[in-house]
Amino acid sequence: MSRTSVKVSKNEAIAQLTADHARVKKLFKQYDKLAKADAGDSERQKLAKTICAELTAHATAEEEIFYPAARTAIDKRDLIDEADVEHASAKDLIAQIEGSSPSDDHYDAKVKVLGEYIDHHVQEEQDEMFPKVRRAKLDTIALGEQIAQRKAQIMQNKGMA
Numbered sequence: 413m414s415r416t417s418v419k420v421s422k423n424e425a426i427a428q429l430t431a432d433h434a435r436v437k438k439l440f441k442q443y444d445k446l447a448k449a450d451a452g453d454s455e456r457q458k459l460a461k462t463i464c465a466e467l468t469a470h471a472t473a474e475e476e477i478f479y480p481a482a483r484t485a486i487d488k489r490d491l492i493d494e495a496d497v498e499h500a501s502a503k504d505l506i507a508q509i510e511g512s513s514p515s516d517d518h519y520d521a522k523v524k525v526l527g528e529y530i531d532h533h534v535q536e537e538q539d540e541m542f543p544k545v546r547r548a549k550l551d552t553i554a555l556g557e558q559i560a561q562r563k564a565q566i567m568q569n570k571g572m573a
Contacts, residue, residue: 425478425556426542432470432563433534439463440527447523453514460514460523462572464506467530469566471499473559481555482541485548491541498533502526 422428443459475496483492505526512519545552567573 423553423556423560425550425552425559426546428556428559429470429474429478430538430542432466433530433538436463436466436470436530437527437534439466440523440530443523443527447520456514456520460509460519463523463526464510465567465570465572467502467506467526468570469563471502472566473562475499477555477558477562481550482545482548485550486541486544488541488544491536491544495533495537495541498529498536502529502533505529 422431439459439462443456443463446456446459479492479495483489486492505522509519509522509526512522514520564573
């Protein structure tokens, strides 16, 4: 495989979104370890901020770029509608986490529940939506380039780039 095709496959939409899922899952596991070890507030808040930024960038790129393309390509509107609703619930928790601190009641619980929401969402995307999109023969390489640019822009706006 040439160097170019490796780069292309990394930026392919589904490969990129799946990599995001794996990265955020690791971050949630790290957070869980910090919470169980009663790590300091600043350490937990920094990691929670990273989780929230990653999820915001990912969800926004999906909503603006991937979901509209998937909606036109696959005959399963309900899958996309459910994903939109799951994103809304996640965004609500993200806003609560970003607007509070680890010393607040339920902070760790909110991060944990967000992780559980995301696990459920990821499973549905990877088991149901992504295979249907692959079979629909969408140009996932072009979509992936757009997604990568949009996520980078969001991360930069959040001061995380």
